[in-house]
Amino acid sequence: MPEAIDFQSYLCAIRQHYAYWWEKYAVTDVQGRERLKAPEKPASPFDFGLMVQTVTQDGARQEKPEAPQEKPQEKIERFPVLKGLRKYAFDEKTRQLLLVGRPGSGKSTALARLLLEESTRIQLTSRSILNNPVGAGSPIGLEAADNLNKPALPHEQPLSDIGARFQIQHSDTIPVLVELRYWQTSLDDLMLAAFRRHGLELSATELDRLLTANRLLVLMDGVNELPSEEARSQLATFRHKYSRVPAIFTTRDLSLGGDIGIEKKLEMQPLTEPQMRDFVRAYLPEQGEAMLRQLQGRLREFGQTPLLLWMLCEVVQQSPKAQLPNNLGGIFQVFARSYEESSVRKHEVAALKGDVRPLSDRRLWCKALKHLASVMMCGEERVDLRVVIRRGEAERQLEKLFHEEPFPPKASRDCLDDLLKYHLLQLRTGDEIEFRHQLIQEYYVAEALLLRLRDLSDGELKREYLNYLKWTEPLALMLALVGDEAQAVRVVRLALEVDWMLGARLAGEVKREFQEQTVGMVSVLDVPTWLKVRLWEEGRSDFAVPELVRAIEDEDYFVCESAVKALGKLGSEAAIPGLLRALEYENSFVLRRNAARVLGKLSSDFAVPGLLRALEDRNFLCAAGHGDFAEQLADPLRTHRALIGDIEPVGRLLRHLVCRKFHDLDRCDRLVIHLDLALRVDFQPACGNPDVALVPRISSIACVGSKLIHPHSAATSSHSFN
Known part of the structure; x- marks a missing residue:
């Protein structure tokens, strides 16, 4: 490695940038003992104890196997998320790992925590090596760092003190977090920018030498957010050229962009109901029990990802007496309005204090957010979307939107300034603007699409929206807001004509009172039973439970096993009688074992x-x-x-x-x-x-x-x- 590269300031900058994480998150090991955490302070409610499990080839398979007979299955392993990432990223047999999860499931959070922990580990172990030599190049793990002279926690020691006393070892693997959503020109430029963000200037030659020497731990977040085929091609070239570099990639569901050829996959696991209840009680000490009573059986539906559970708690905290929404789209709607109203209250307080008033009419804000989100759905190619937009373009778009205002250019600038000032949008760089989470962006797209739905012909809806993967999440959120049964059924019918899996997914996203009809549309499809099971699973609707329970009795073993797994993903207590019967199925141990796992996860x-x-x-x-x-x-x-x-x-x-x-x-x-x-x-x-x-x-x-x-x-x- 070139001696001129000094990683000390880079690692210190990472630690400083993420310093608040040490206060906000408690890092736990597999037994649940807290590690690297100030002992005087209580455990944070934000430590969900997230888990991952390996994705088997059977689990990723979309079609029925040729031989339906029972055979030994690949073992499914479960780990705390960081333990699983370390296990396979540093395994000589794998090296490259794909972390899969639903939106808001904690994928980006996991990579950021790993970046922080690895940076801190290098500092602590390198300092300990200087104080307690154990031999040049000796690898020291996180546990060793904890035990060597019990070094002070990173948030307890001045940065200058650590920076002055640690020495990077040649065996250390330097972590770098590359956020693929910000792709502009090339992967090399994006990686160099990731180092530059934390104060380390590297040349393309130096970056190549580090990668060739396997000196970097590359954390690439958001494969599904790559903007073009050219970007995906460059990523494939990187994987092939640097196949021995430890690398972790994240993506949404595998159906959105595929597995990019990575064999080893880990899947973020949904929060269990006890985890959800513990979080709610910790986050809302006074209102938590009332919220849990109001949710009853819907907690598992709404709270399986940390982001959604947090949003739900925020809604309750802002409006304790309000009726909770009945579906996911409703949660986003109430959360967005609550957040907007919170910003309005800040304006009112500012006015009372004599502070600077908002520059724009706050009634324009929601309209502006919907418009910008819709504009960002258009990328370089028709299949692409954007998660950032340059300020100049955003101002021009809002100027068109506000053409009836007295001074459109001023109205657009003032509105954009207010959206940034009150955190409805955020600056990524000096002139790039983004929503605070991609799910929030997709919600505003859904709201905008809802306004146009009646005016769209069947052909337009299929050609311009249902035909593109990028519209899947906005369509799902929109359907949860559609109050007209005829319109909801129309969208599902057209989706089934375009793609069975898409139609099945959307059938479970409409309002609950419409789902009996939409799930019924899936059930009457002229397809094999094993495929219907897969479609019912994709829809995640309780109205599919009776069909799946009947499928457990099917004479085809593959159908039986798939039905049990599908019931596990639905998580409905209505499935318990059928699963108990499967538990007594004498002809298949694997089926009984899977039924037992599903029953246990239900915690009923x-x-x-x-x-x-x-x-x-x-x-x-x-x-x-x-x-x-x-x-x-x-x-x-x-x-x-x-x-x-x-x-x-x-x-x-x-x-x-x-x-x-x-x-x-x-x-x-x-x-x-x-x-x-x-x-x-x-x-x-x-x-x-x-x-x-x-x-x-x-x-x-x-x-x-x-x-x-x-x-x-x-x-x-x-x-x-x-």
Whole structure:
């Protein structure tokens, strides 16, 4: 590596830029122990504990396999998001990794956190190497950095102190975050700009030398936001040329742009209902319980991504007594209006204080946002969109919009200044403007499209909108706002004529009172059953649940398995009876295992009895292994008050936890007998207390009891239960 390149100031600049993250987010490891966090401060409610899981080839497959018979499946692994990213990005066998997730699921947040943590790790380990030499070039991980002299947390130590005392090692991999949404000329220019943003000037030659030497950890955010085919071609060339460079790419659903040839994929997992409830209670200490009661079964529908859950909490915080929306589009509508009204209140307060008043008529703001969002849907090619717009172009567009105002040029400039001043838009660079999140931009596009919907002919709607991938999210948001059933059904009908998957997706996006008809349009398609299952899954509507439950009984194994997976993605309690029947399906262990996983994820007390019966099936229990059922039962046992006082479920769960280590059911039976008295004494006082964390306490007792019976094996395995 060229000696002239000094990464010290670059890493310090990253740490300074993201310094607030150390206050806002608590970083947790796989056991949930907080790390690199000030001990005096409470855990932040913004730490969702996001998870990822590997995407199997079967999971990404769109068509039915030629051989429907059951066969061993690729193992699905789950990790905390940063642990999963590190595992595969630094794995010699993979190196390149694709992180997939729904809009607002935390993909960009994950890359930013990884950028910060890796920058901080290099500083801490390099400083420790100077203080405690361990050999030149010795790799030191994050855990080692925590233990070497217990260095001060990054937000607790002056930047100048760290910058003066650390030395970059040749083995260190320097992280760089490349936001593909800001593509203008070439990938090289975008990467150089990413370094320049944090004060490091590199030449194209130096960048190539660093990449060739595998010295960079490249974090490329937003593959689906690449503006053109030329950009996608350059990205493919980069992947081929620097195939050994650790690189993580993010994208929305794989249907939007494909997997760009990357074999290893991780998928952001939706928040579980306990995670959602914990966040709501922490974010809204006074209003949280009332909000949860009002949502009831809709929490899982609205809150599966961190962004949407935060928006929902913001709506409640701004208007505690307001009725919550019935669909996703309604959430965006209420949030946008609430945000606009909040800005108006700031104006009023400013006027009372004698501060500078807003320059423009605030009634123009929403109109301007819709227009700019629509303009940005037009990129260089018809298939492209933009997420940034130059200020000059934005002013010209608003000048056309405000042509009836007394002074259109002044009205456009003043309106744009106010939108920026009150954070409805934000500056990316000196002359580039963007919305605060792409989902917000898509919402305003949806609002603008809603105004034009009645005037669009069937041909125009299919040709100009349904035919382009970039319009999928705005169309979905718009349909949630359409109050005319005939118009909603028309859009879904036309979408099914263009693309079955698109039509199925939109069938589940219309208002709930219209979904029986739109999902029915999908159900009557003349297509094979396995494809209908895939379409019902894409729609994510509760009205598809009866059809999917019936599909579990299909004679084709592939249809049965696909139906179970689809029910898991829908997350509806209406699926529980059918899944319980699948749990007793003797001809397929894989089907039973998948049904158990889905039932566990539902975290419903209606599912617990069936799962507990499965614990009594010795053959199934041994085959499942690795504590799948124990993990699935943890949340229901902790969450549902009625079960906590029942000692039998606790005993069965304990039996399985111990079996995870010893794999000997008779030995586990003896252990449970020895622990029976301890269980009753320890857990009876917990009856009726929904806040007792049962599983850690059971695990602790299991460790103690196993020492009584098998002291040597238990002594070496106690960490397995924690």
